[in-house]
Amino acid sequence: MSAVMAERQGTPVHAQPPAGVEITARVDGQDDLLPPAALELLAGLHRRFELTRQTRLAVRRARQAFFDDGGLPDFRADTAAIRAGDWKVAPIPAALLDRRVEITGPVDPKMVINALNSGANCYMADFEDSTAPTWDNLLTGQRALREAVAGTLAFTSEQGKAYALKPFEQQAVLIVRPRGWHLDEKHLRVDGAPIAGSLFDAALFAFHNAGVLAAKDRGPYLYLPKLQCMEEAQLWDDALGHIEQALDLPAGQIKVTVLVETLPAVFEMDEILHALRGRIVGLNCGRWDYMFSYIKTFRAHRDKVLPERGQVTMTQPFLRAYSELLIQTCHRRGAHAMGGMAAQIPISGDAEANEIALGKVRADKLREVTAGHDGTWVAHPALIPLAREVFDERMPGPNQHDVLREEVTVTRDDLIKPSLGTITRAGFEGNVEVCVRYLAAWLDGNGCVPIHNLMEDAATAEIARAQLWSWLHHARQPVGQVPPGENLYLDDGTPVDFALLERALIGLPARLGDRSRLPGGSRINEAIGVLDRLTHADELEEFLTLPAYARLD
Template sequence: MSAVLKEQTAAGGIVFTAQAPEDLLDPSAQAFLADLHRCYEPRRRRCLAARRERQARFDAGALPDFRDDTRAIREGDWRVAGLPSALRDRRVEITGPVDPKMVINALNSGASCYMADFEDSTAPTWNALLTGQRALREAVAGTLSFTGDTGKRYALRPYPEQAVLLVRPRGWHLDEKHLLVDGERLSAALFDAGLFAFHNADALAAKDRGPYFYLPKLESMEEAQLWQDALSHIEAMLGLAHGQIRVTVLIETLPAAFEMDEILYVLRDRIAGLNCGRWDYIFSYIKTFRRHRNRVLPERGQVTMTQPFLKAYSELLIQTCHRRGAHAMGGMAAQIPIAGDEDANARALARVRADKLREVAAGHDGTWVAHPALIPVAKQIFDERMPTPHQQHERRDDVLVIRDDLVQAPPGTITRAGFEGNVEVCVRYLAAWLDGNGCVPIHWLMEDAATAEIARAQLWQWLHHGDRARGERGDGLFLDDGTAIDWVLFEAVLLGLPSRLAGQALPGAARVREAIALLEELTRRDELEDFLTLPAYERIA
C-alpha cells in the first residue's frame, strides 16, 4: 500500500483537502503543479470572465460571428506542423473513462486510438482521479493488469498491438477542490494534464507516442493560447523538445466553431486535428441561445448531424482542417449492443453505419465509438471508403459556410416521450454521477455528461420559454399532442419517475431522490447553470 501524506498537510503554499498518495503526489509533483497554477491561474480566470461577458451579449440578443480582428489569420496561407507517425492514421478511436479495466480493454480493443477521458465520462471523485492517473502510468509502463470480481484477469497486449493513447483532461471551467495552492483551488485541467505529463512524458517521448492530449470545451483562440503556453511551459520544465506534446481540440462549443482557423493557428506547432464533439456542441447551441425564443431546439432525437446547422459545422471543420494540414475527426456513436433483441440491435447498427458512411463521405479522417463492439463496424466503413491513412487531400472547396448557416434552428417537435426521456436521462445520469460513475448505459445509449447536459439544458429552455411566453404573449411551447410544456407537466413527470424506476438495478439507485431534487432546483433557477457538474461536484468526495 502506497504511503500517503496526511490530510491537510501544507508545504510551500500547497494544501490537500484529502489524502494524497506519495507515489503520485510527492513533493516534486506538488511543486510542478503549484508552478503551473501560479503561472496560469490569473489568465484562466480572465478567460472564464470573457466567457461570461460574451454570454451576456448573446443573452441580450447578439449572435456569434467570425471575428474581424482575426481576418488575416483566416485568409492567410499557413499550415500546421506535420503529423507524428502515431497520429497519421486515426480512423477509429474509442473513448471512455480511466478505470483500470476500461484502460486495458480500450488499449486492447483494436481501435486506432483510445481517448482516456478524465472529463465527460469520469465522475471526478478524488479516488477515481488518482486511480485513473495510476492506471495510465502503469499502462504506459506496460505493467497494468486487473482482476475482476469473477476472478477474470485482464492484461495488456504487447505494446505494438495497443491503441495510441490520448488523454482528455477536464475543461478550463472546472476546479480541483482537493488541492489548494496559496488558498486557491487548482485548475482541474492543469491537474489532469500536468500530473499525467509529469509521470509519463519521458516514457511516451521515448516511444514517439507524445504525450498526446484531447483539449475540451474551448470557446476562443485565447483559451487555446492558454493551453499552448501552459503546454510549452510543461515541456520546458520536463526537458522535452518544443512541440513534443501534441493535441487535438474538440470543437464542441458554438463560439469555437467561428474560431477554428484561429485555434489551429495559435496551436500550429503542436496541433494534430479538430474533432466534431457533436453532443457538447448541441448543448452549447442550447446554452448560447438560451434566451432566444426563435432558436429553441426540438427534442434530442431529432437533432441529428443531417440537420443543416450541424451539417454546416461538420463540413466547415473538415474544410478548415484539410486546408491547414490537420485531421478532421468525426463524432461519437453512442449506441451500445442490444442484447436479446436481434431486430433492435440490427436497427441500432444500421444507424451507426449510416452515421459513419456520412462522415467518411464528407471527408472526415476518423471517427469515435463508445463501445468496442462498434469498432469493426466503423473500421470496415472507413477501410472501404478511405484506403489512405487520412483524407486531407479532400479539400472540400465546395463548402461555403456563413454565419447564418451555423446558427439556424432546425425544425422539429417535442413529444411526450422526448420530454419524459430528458427527465429520466438527467435523473439517472446525475444519480450515477453522484455515486461516482460518469459513463452510464441508458436505453442502449452510452450517456455521459455531454448527453445529460443536452437533456438538462433543453428542459430549462423549454420550461422557461414556455412559461414566459404564455405569461407575456399567450403562445407557450407545447408537446406535439397539444399538452402545454409547463411546471405542472414537469412536476408530474418528476413525481412519477421513482415508481417508473423502482425495481431496476440502476447505477446510483440510492441517490435518485437527491438527483431529482437537484434537477428540479437547477431547472427552476432563473439562470441556466453553465454546467451540471459545477454544483454536483460539491456533493461528491
C-alpha cells in the same frame, strides 16, 4: 537541477510538499502519485496561469451576457488575416497519421486495458465527461495510465476474471482528455485557491509518463475540451510549453487535438489551429457538447429553441454546416478533421433492435467518411469493426487531407439557424430520466452510464437538462405552433409547463422500479431535487457539474 527533474531522475529530494500547497483529501497510495516534485510542477502552473484562466472565464461570462442581450456569435473581424493567411500546422507524428477509429471512455483500470486492447487506432482516456471527478477516481485513473504506459497494468474482477495488456505494438495509441478550463480541482489548493482541473489532469499525466511516451514516439498526446476562443487555445499552448520546459521535453513534444464542442469555437477554428499550430494535429466534431452549447448560448433567444434531442441529428442544416466547415478548415491547414461519437451500445436479447441500432451507426459513419472526415469515435468495442469497415471502404489511405471541400460555403446564419421539429411526451420524459439517472450515478462516482442502449455521459445529460430548461422557460412557434410568450406544447397538445415537469419527476421513481440495479440508485431522490432546482432557476446554470461537484466526496 529542479526538484521536478531530480525526482523524475531518481535523485532524492526533500519529502515535504512545496510551501502553499494543501491536499484536502486522502486515498491510499496518493503520496506515490503526488510526490513533492509533481506538486512543485502543479504549483508553478497555478501561480503562472491562474490569473489568465480566471480572466478568460470572465470573458466567457461577458460574451454570454452579450448573447443574452440579443447578440449573435460571428466570425471575428480582428482575426481576418489569420483566416485569409496561407499557413499550415506542424507535421503530424507517425503514430497519429491514421486515426480512423477511436474509442473513448473513463480511466478505471478495466476500461483502460479493454480500450487499449480493443483494436481501435486510438483510445481517448477521459478525465472529463465520462469520469466523475472524485479524488479516488482521479488518482486511480492516473495510476492506471502510468502502469499502462509502463506495460505493467493488470486487473482482476470480483468474479476472478483477469485482464492484461496486449503487447505495446498491438495497443491503441493513448490520448488523454483533461477537464475543461471551467472546472476546479477542489482537493488540491495552492496559496488557498483550488488548482484548475485541466492543469491537474494534464500535468500529472505528463509528469509520470512523458519521458516514456516520448521515447516510444507516442507523445504525450492530449484531447482539449470546451474551448471557446483562440485565447483559450493560447493559454493551453503556454501551459503545455511550461510543462515541457519543466520536464525537459522538446518544445512542441506534447501534441493536441481540440474538440470543437462550443458554438463560439466554430467561428474561431482557424484561429484555434493557428494559436496551437506548433503542436495541434486536428479538430474534432464534439457534437453532443456542441448541441448543448447551442442551447446554452441562445438560452435567451425564443427563436432558437431546439426540438427534442433525437430529432437534432447531424443531417440538420446547422449541424451539417458545422461539420463541413470543420473539414474544410482542417484540411486547408494540414490537420485531421475527426468525426463524432456513436453512443449506441449492443442490445443483447433483441436481434431486431440491435440491427436497427447498428444500422444507425453505419449510416452515421458513412455520412462522416463521405463528407471527408479522417476518423470517428465509438463508445463500445463492439462497434469498432463496423466503423472500421465503413472507413476502410471509403478511405483507403491513412486520412483524407486531400478532400479540401473547397465547394463548401458556410455563413454565420448557416451555423446558427435552428432545426425544426417537435417535442413528444416520450422525448420530454426521456430527458427527465436521462438527467436524473446520470446525475445520480455521477454523484455516486460513476461518470459513464448505459441508459436505454445508449452510453450517456455528462455531454448528453447536459443536452437533456438544458433542453428541459429551454422548453419550460421559452416558447418557439416552429415547435409548438403558438405565439411567442405562451407555452410550448407536446405533439399531443399537452402544455410544456412546470406541472408537466412535476408529474414526470413524481412518476419517475415508480417507472425506474428496483433502484438497486441502477448505478447510483440510492441517490435518485437527491438527483431529482437537483434537477428540479436547476430547471426552476431563472437562469440556465452554465454546467450541470458545477453545482453537483460540491456534492462529490
